[in-house]
Amino acid sequence: MSMFKLNLKIALRNLWKNKSITSINVGGLAIALAAFILVMMYFTHETGFDKTNPNYKNIYIVGRIYPEFKTNYTSPPLLKAIMQNFPEVENGGLVKEGSYELPLRNGNKTVITKSFMQIDYNAAKILNIKPNGGLGKPAGEMDRLTYLNEAGMKTLFPDKKDNKPEMVGVGSSNSGITSKINGAIANNLQSSITFDAISLANELGQGESYGYNNYYTYIQVKPGTDIASLEQKITKLYQAEVSKGETDEKRIDEVKKVTTFLDLLGNQHLRPKAGNDAPYKILIAISILGILILIIASINFTNLSIAQASKRAKEVGVKKVMGAYRFQLTTQFLTEIFIQCLVATVLALMLAELLLPSFNNLFQVNLSIWSVKNNLIWQLPLILVLITMIAGIYPALVLSGFKPALVLKGNFSTSKQNYWLQNSLLVFQFCIAVTFIIGLFVVNSQLKYMRSQDLGFNANQVVYIKNIAIFNNPAKFAPVREKMLKIPGIKAATVATGVPDGSGNGTNGYTVNGTKSSIDFVDVDFDYFETLNIKLKEGRFFSQAFKTDTANSAVINESAAARFGITNAVGQTIRGCDMDYKIVGVVKDFKAQGFESAVQPTIYAIKNPCGNQKLQIMLKIEENKMAAALAALKAQWPEINAKDGEDFRYEFLDELYGKLFKKQEQLQSVFFAAAMLTIFIAILGLFAFAKYITNGRTKEIAVRKILGASDIQILTLINSSFLVMVVVANIISWPIAYILTSKWLETFAYRIDLPVFPFVISAFITIFLAIFTVSLQARKSVNAKPIDALKYE
Incomplete structure (x- = not known):
């Protein structure tokens, strides 16, 4: 017990003595741990679906x-x-x-x-x-x-x-x-x-x-x-x-x-066979990001602990001469690291608690740090021990392995092995940072593309009204439409079995010229295409001037025409649900399911014996009359649609469609946070490492200044080794980032070509930050008077 108290007292004194390095170590680790705690909680939540069912x-x-x-x-x-x-x-x-x-x-x-x-x-x-x-x-x-x-x-x-x-x-x-x-x-x-x-x-x-x-x-x-x-x-x-x-x-x-x-x-929640596995891929991506952030924080820890080795060399030498065993010294150094990790964990919990509301809002979850269900009660102690071992075992072995005879004579120098390890770890940190920066810019570019692309329909100023009245019969919807169109500002009104919000449509088997295929169907009413501003390729839309449109007319999209291999579709017959339809028009493809799925071959008909219920009312309203029109609709709704009565509920179609981008926006936010975190932690490590290097070269800098070297030359000399490391990190990261971002882009049916810009900008950002950080740290040594560094020689 007395030995533990002594080790604890020495550890606390050493940590206090090197306050700046300790703060960098603990601060960087706390930030990374906070991010990792949030990611862990989210991973536990997302992979825990349906597990309450015993079977x-x-x-x-x-x-x-x-x-x-x-x-x-x-x-x-x-x-x-x-x-x-x-x-x-x-x-x-x-x-x-x-x-x-x-x-x-x-x-x-x-x-x-x-x-x-x-x-x-x-x-x-x-x-x-x-x-x-x-x-x-x-x-x-x-x-x-x-x-x-x-x-x-x-x-x-x-x-x-x-x-x-x-x-x-x-x-x-x-x-x-x-x-x-x-x-x-x-x-x-x-x-x-x-x-x-x-x-x-x-x-x-x-x-x-x-x-x-x-x-x-x-x-x-x-x-x-x-x-x-x-x-x-x-x-x-x-x-x-x-x-x-x-x-x-x-x-x-x-x-x-x-x-x-x-x-x-x-x-079913993350990767259904008949569905989209994007949530699973994003969960895995977020989890890997969390692990990588923790790894680079641990690397910082290892790097700075090794960098401090020279300051502890004589202490180790004296202790060994006094009879201390290597195991005792290893335990002492691991105790110091454990104390730092423990403080970092406490700070991380506090930081995670502060960030949790924003995290819950971003991912639409309701996580709590203090819930037993999140498994933190056993995960955190395990992580604490793991970080202590990963970040501390090698530096502890290096420190405890110094030979007393050499260090007490003043002949100590860190081995080339340690030098290469430190440099390699620093390169690895910047590799992760560069990958995140490239990922962030690629995600941004794809999202920008998705927001700016022509969808093939116009969701702006379209209001989707939630309704419980069924309007499969066009004659039943006609008086409702007429009443709505009398309200100033409402330009078009329609009803259908679905709205273009990414949700799936019904499917059925249809035959054209002996070719049969299962395609999507959407049951619509008059003015469906006009309300959504869908473009006509050939033929015409449904019109009340043609009585047959309510009996057996159909409109198909370009993909359906391609599926059946027909070029002049108008006038041809398409058979489905035991009836023959006459194709009266072909509309251009529009991205009703978003960007991840290709446009599905689809048939649109007013009559469909095998169809679904027409419930979804859509209105096109003039922008400057939107508020007044919605107020009038709400007031008149019991008269317009008696079955719905006073329950007038609506959503803007552009906002509804925008929810399709939610997962990618989450990924964008995560990449932004990860990029900022990894850059911050890598720069912290670089700053501390540069401080150690420049302090060790104080006498060399003084001699060079006496021999006529300018400040610029000395700063260039100090920066050169760090610059090489950052350039190497970029060269290593580029193919990795290329493969990862290409794989991510492949999940989209409609996507950008992978741009060169993110790779160039990542190099520029990391090189600039490295030069700025090292120069900031080295400035004190460069500006110092040579006599102060050499007067004791």
């Missing part, structure tokens, strides 16, 4: 693979066939997403359920969905149990203490529709299955055929099941079921091209 490793979603795309949507009969044929499947259930926001009322209190999910009893069991008071089973085949999330229940019934059912109004206050809410349900925020309310049935999809592909099928398999084999068996079953009774050989061949897949529940 999450055995739960899969069943999806289909077409030659052109993958989808998680399946039909109800497939689940029945799977349950009847494969004993390795323990349970299976169906889920159907709600298609619109539904207002629920209790007196003057209203909640808007943004996702009203339909789910059967078996799916609720598989997905561990438990209402407060337990999962109940509906009494009859047609009965439903409805549960609202806890926040919604609290809003509608603030004084409610029990979990008894309550009656609520549905839709507008004068709709007269009521429904029973059977209880509250806690919504798991760390689940890929999210909802505001659920409608629980014994069974979903009764009587629906294989053509109704708008359900999610979840299965729970027995532990140890061969998933690849089960996938193949389900594919054969699906092909046999869909081909049953089919005699057309061409149709049978088409069915055989469709296969099925199983995708783990745990994959």
Whole structure:
């Protein structure tokens, strides 16, 4: 114990004696650790989705693979066939997403359920969905149990203490529709299955055929099941079921091209097979950035500790002569490093707490440092020990290994091995900084390109109105349109099954001239293309002057014409959903799904027996009359659209579309922070290292000045070695940055060519900062009088 106290006292004295170096060490490490803590918490949160489900490793979603795309949507009969044929499947259930926001009322209190999910009893069991008071089973085949999330229940019934059912109004206050809410349900925020309310049935999809592909099928398999084999068996079953009774050989061949897949529940949040894995790639990128920032801070630590070695040489020599063992000296030096790491960790926690609100806002999460769920309670002590070992073990071994006879005679000098190690570590730091700078400029360039590119449609001044009235019949929407167009400033109005906000459309099989392909469909009304300012390539848009447009006319996009290999599309027939459409126009491709996915071949029709519900109202409004028009719409909405009543809700389409850039904007912010951090930490290390080097060359500088060297010549001499290191760091980093940024750009269907500018500017920035930092530090030694450095020689 007395030895530990002595080591602690010596450590504290040495740290205090070298306050500037200690501050640089602790400060740099604290900043890096704060960034790493935030990244760790985010990684733990993002990879923890669905893990509260005890069977999450055995739960899969069943999806289909077409030659052109993958989808998680399946039909109800497939689940029945799977349950009847494969004993390795323990349970299976169906889920159907709600298609619109539904207002629920209790007196003057209203909640808007943004996702009203339909789910059967078996799916609720598989997905561990438990209402407060337990999962109940509906009494009859047609009965439903409805549960609202806890926040919604609290809003509608603030004084409610029990979990008894309550009656609520549905839709507008004068709709007269009521429904029973059977209880509250806690919504798991760390689940890929999210909802505001659920409608629980014994069974979903009764009587629906294989053509109704708008359900999610979840299965729970027995532990140890061969998933690849089960996938193949389900594919054969699906092909046999869909081909049953089919005699057309061409149709049978088409069915055989469709296969099925199983995708783990745990994959759905970050990297679904039928979806975008950009969130996973960005999470990995952010995690690597966090690790690299911590590494360069540890490198700083190692570098500066080795640089301090010469000052500690005589201390080590005296201790060894007095009988100290190398192990004791190593322990002493590791104690010093541990104290610095401990202080840095405490400071890092404080800094992370200050940065957390901004971090939560950027990533749309609700993380807390003081939550047990974030695993910091065991991760931080482990990191503290690891940093102490990584940053301290080599310097401690170097310091404890000095030979007493040499150092006490004054013949000590750091070995060439140490010199090369220090330089290599400094080069490595700048390599990381250069890579981040290049990454930042490339991300900026791609985002600038995305924001400035012609989307093929104009989202500006377009208002998307959220609505619960279904307008599949154009005659039903006509009076609503007429009333809206009477409001000054509203130039165009339409309704459709979807808005161009990056969300997927429905798909179906269509045939032109014997060529069949699955393409997207969007069911629209008159003025759809005019409202969005979509450009016409050939033919015409839908027009009320042509009565056939509401019966069998269709417009396709350029990609659809290319898919079917038709050049003069207007006037040709396209068959789908057991009816023939006449193509009246071809529109130019527009980026409804954003920049990561290529424009999908799409058919637009006013009538579609296999279509979805037309709910999405879009209005084109003059900019200078926007506020007045929205106010008038809100006031007149109960009269214009009685079913919606007073629930007038809207979003600006350009803001909605802008959310597609959210992940890339997050990456931009992270790269900016990482670039600033790595440059800052690398410059801190360079500053301290330059101080050590110039202090060691004080006498050399004095002699050179006496021999006539100018200040510029001496500064050039001191800068030259550091300049070489920075240039080497750039040369090493460029191919690495090129590969990484090229891989990232490949995730976009529409992207920039990799520019040269980021590589040039990264070299300029790092070289300038290195020269400035070293010159700033060396100025004191250069300006010093030679006699002060040589008077004791």
